[in-house]
Amino acid sequence: MSQANSEFPRVVEEVASFVGHVVTTAGWIHRVRELGGLTFIVLRDGTGLLQIVHAPADGPIPALQPEMAVKVTGRVVDEPRAPGGIELRGAIFTVLGRPDGLLSLSLGAPALEAGLDSRLTHAALALRHPAAQHVFRVQARLAEAFRQGLSREHFIEVHTPKIIGTASESGANVFHLPYFGRSAYLAQSPQFYKQMMVGVFGRVFEVGPVFRAEPHDTGRHLSQYTSLDAEMGFIDGPEDVMAVLTRVMGAMLEAAQEAAGQESPLATMPGTIPVVHFEEALALLSDALGEDLTAEPDLAPAHERWLGEWARSQYGSDFLFVVGYPMAKRPFYTMPDLQRPGFSRSFDLLFRGQEIVTGGQRLHRFQDYEKAMMQRGLSMTGLEGYLSAFQYGMPPHGGFAIGLERLTAKLLGLANIREATLFPRDTKRLEP
Incomplete structure (x- = not known):
């Protein structure tokens, strides 16, 4: 019997x-x-399951129990009925770690029977279940493909501060923290920094945590989540940003499908994502729902769901770009649409009736920032470092941000975003 190198498992x-x-x-x-x-x-590790068959003639084995950590040496044989089509025979076990007492959850069934709250409380054990592993294996591939896709588009990865001196998104609440006798905040986004870095590299991206002190207790909101951010310079308009996003999202979906396996179809990116202007979207909603929504400043979740169904029925697409949101609902750095006063050169990407990406074109002239901030009654104090970037020759630029957990949950059909979050942080949960 030939032997492969078995020194390292x-x-x-x-x-x-x-x-x-x-x-x-x-x-x-x-x-x-x-x-x-x-x-x-059945042996489990982070990559899958392996069946081991032990016969009495193989000699004694330790008393084995679920979640015991072991090292196993044996011969690999074909067995079509086993997980993965192979199994290990004649195995020798070495026990490396034993669980103390009874397990708080049973992991042997195809699905965890415990409720979400119990699973989150006992995350160290619940996350070991193959169904949970599957979620985060897909999520890891989404993030990996985001990085690879933007690298192919000549973007540079950057890493920006998460402790900041000024709130970066005026429309969102912030977490305050003491900072050596001064006030500081947890970053709501890397927006200011990625714009500044456009002036350095032209195209940048970041994968990192963002923090929102918004008192939402829903299945789609978190106080901390992972944001996939990108920003690019020398654009002619938001359409250039949308084109890059479409290509990168397509690569992400391909990678996620590979991780999920072909037996579990997820979603495909259409050749062309349909686009609807915000005004047109409100008109469609008004006609469909029988009420005048044309003065609404934003889309409610129910409106997004209806638009998702409309895109599916009209275009066969799980994706829909909604463009031209009202300036009143966009941050001060958003470029206005001069052809349609009151509206912006921004967009959201809806996936199956839920917003998963927000983006658009930004202001790039210092004088425009002065005017925009004055109109909104915003102070420039504390933003001098950010605003100075627009005094050194900043090109037209724009970008987008993808919520990783929200995309994962929607892609896998999870009912709650917390199922796509290793250790969720929300209005009630601070542990584990």
């Missing part, structure tokens, strides 16, 4: 490449059952 995903060889792998005991005089053990 191979991950379960690799084991299938060594049929006929003896390998060492490691993980947690997922399930144990006796059948026909044989012991069937």
